Amino acid sequence: MNEQQLRQRSGDQCELCGDGSELGVYSIPHSEGRGDTDILVCGRCRAQLEGGQPLDSAHWRCLGDSMWSPVPAVQVQAWRLLKRLSGETWAQDLLDMLYLEDDLRQWAEAGATVAEEERVVQRDCNGVELCAGDTVTIVKDLDVKGTSIVAKRGTAVRGISLTDNPEQIEGRVNGQRIVILSRFVKKTG
Structure with a gap:
């Protein structure tokens, strides 16, 4: 899809957070063999998606709305982001609610393995991994x-x-x- 078609589909808003500034086309990585892999994102989302800025978990609470998009590429990107943020209780709750058809889940998981390597791990004084919600x-x-x-x-x-x-x-x-x-x-x- 070209940018004009994406703007029409999204109503001139970021398909992830709903912002209308610095909009541009973002191609979902690890989408080999897929058709419609482009979404319209704002500058703030793009900077975090491309790794220019760390993920701001407060910003990504918007995924509670965008994960229900009828657009498969938006669903996949929302799943991947929620997976990366799954250390946050709210993100894990959303991830548990998000249902993807088998083919979309495979597509989402194809890019998630790369993101897992970037995951930040907190450990206690004994080296035990800590998770959100632990005591x-x-x-x-x-x-x-x-x-x-x-x-x-x-x-x-x-x-x-x-x-x-x-x-x-x-x-x-x-x-x-x-x-x-x-x-x-x-x-x-």
């Missing part, structure tokens, strides 16, 4: 920068979130959401 225990008293809070050794942090940094996780301690270095926690559940 961890703090193994050392930690001063929380910018506050008077001290996260005490032995404090359980439930429902952690992962970050783009392999050395950091996020969790709620004493009612406040903080960033914690993963080397100072131990996975407990």
